[in-house]
Amino acid sequence: VSAASPPIGAFREEAGALCVLDQRALPDEERWLSFAPGPPALDGVCLCIETLAVRGAPAIGGIAAKGLAWLARGTTTTTAAAFVAEQRAASARLLATRPTAVNLQAALDAVGAALAAAPSQEVDGLVAVVADAAAAVCAEDAAACAVIGGHGAVLLNDGDVVMTICHTGAIATCGQGTALGVVHSARAQQKRVSVFALETRPLLQGARLTAWECLKSGIPVTLLTDSMAAFALARHRVALAVVGADRIAKNGDTANKIGTYQLALACHHHQVPFYVAAPRTTFDAGCETGAQIPIEERHPDEVRRPRGQRGFAPADVPVWNPAFDVTPASLITGFITDVGILSASALSAALQRQDGAGRGLEQRRG
């Protein structure tokens, strides 16, 4: 497995402070927010998640775990019971910052489980347990990204152009990213791969974050509006498209950022391979097909007033604003996962086993 060292990340730890990259200020400004150990770190992390200063489900899970660790590092509790109570309250508060993020729940559960299983009854020992558990959450996500990138890079040749939507890179995860991580891995293998980034209306994660991360990482990038994808496939040589996923049903139907389905249709028409890159945590064995995936509809002003600006649309025009769409498995060439590249049918078979016996994809690891 080869993985690029990501030159950037959603957060970093300095000697005395937990630092979070404020993604709201990108791409105009690279602003870092710094929080001291103890309550300031917890308050800061909660606010960062709530206000979308940090976004991307894996990155949210990682920073939440780090929030617990930095709260522990500055704790003033003197008994194990008080320490555990402080951690539990903090965990509940962090969980409430974004109600639907699966990774957030999983990260907090992992730290809580480590604490519950800890033999130490000294506060110092418990602080170390929490720190280690938080580090493990981040390391596991980074490792999954590296494995996904390694598998995906096999699909790319020197000189290839890759099309993608939304942002799935380093600052959305604790590692080098998922779909964009495939490009990072290919570049680390000295393949001169470049990116066609769709801007990703309404929230412009492609224009603001993917374009920024590519420029920052030395990856040649060309920005397109979402409406240009099909014509770009007609007029340019694009090797493949690779996108992330928010949730993958048992039959391979994939929920991802709005616009993904349209891109998949355009790729299908032009016979350009269309891949989904995602870790196992994205697969939902309890969901039969895409029809069962609930689609969040968000506020009309995301469409009417991009970046809070006026002058883009009538202030009161009705809007349909689904945050995600569902791409049917039939349009997906393959799934680039941390257990290899799977076809939709291989994925279904693995998830069938997982659903039946609690095994399947989980068992195939390593």
Add this chain to the structure above:
Amino acid sequence: VSAASPPIGAFREEAGALCVLDQRALPDEERWLSFAPGPPALDGVCLCIETLAVRGAPAIGGIAAKGLAWLARGTTTTTAAAFVAEQRAASARLLATRPTAVNLQAALDAVGAALAAAPSQEVDGLVAVVADAAAAVCAEDAAACAVIGGHGAVLLNDGDVVMTICHTGAIATCGQGTALGVVHSARAQQKRVSVFALETRPLLQGARLTAWECLKSGIPVTLLTDSMAAFALARHRVALAVVGADRIAKNGDTANKIGTYQLALACHHHQVPFYVAAPRTTFDAGCETGAQIPIEERHPDEVRRPRGQRGFAPADVPVWNPAFDVTPASLITGFITDVGILSASALSAALQRQDGAGRGLEQRRG
């Protein structure tokens, strides 16, 4: 033929002034610019075309003709020769405002031809000739819009939802518009038709102008980002899509606003009829296929800095910004024209005749 009375227009004439709706200020403000007869009207019209205060090829042709008429109305020339010289100079100036607009050239030629054929050698008589010729340019465009709308309205039933891209309504023409004119006509027939308007990045004509015109005209409208078109077709019942055209090749391949091709692909996949609404002037018998249509690529800042705003993308990110794309005839259900609804093959046959003998579509009029 039934046509709605458009409640709005790109320009209007008052007792002492030629008034132009400043489309740059839409949708936030309905600002009218007024110009007195004589040189102020000519200067004003030139500036309005150059700065895109008025846009839409038929509207540009109409306002240019009116600019000549209002210059004539305030002329201080006293001989026929001086009057004609003034008109010729004005016509040359108007032609230079937008170098590639076919309608602009045609409108100026029509007024010039009327003046050249005029028997009167009195200035007063020539002023009337120019006024009549300019009025005819506008009336012919309005009539073509009404006929297109009448033909297209046949395709729509009460309760239908129509999807469209860009702006093709009243303020883009001298009448009720082309593609959006079909909706105006259906509404005038008491069919409760509503519109799904794609915002049309990068210049947002759908969000700014189509949404505004629909609200202004009492047409129920829902605004979508361009990336939502395919998912909307999957989740909503859309009767048909209808779009305008910038240029139609002999085989039916159609150049129109970027995003049109992607919408046509999505309609094809969902078996939703996809129509192009355009007057005969849009058909180019000298162009065999879409491959021969040159595609204008515009400034990266249209993508990077929508409405002149910062914070949407890195300031220096490379951009591909084609203003138009080409939809192959195979994806187009039919052409709604001022000579009826034609299939691509019927269109090709008519254009073949026109190309060979200067007849064809032109002969079928009336």
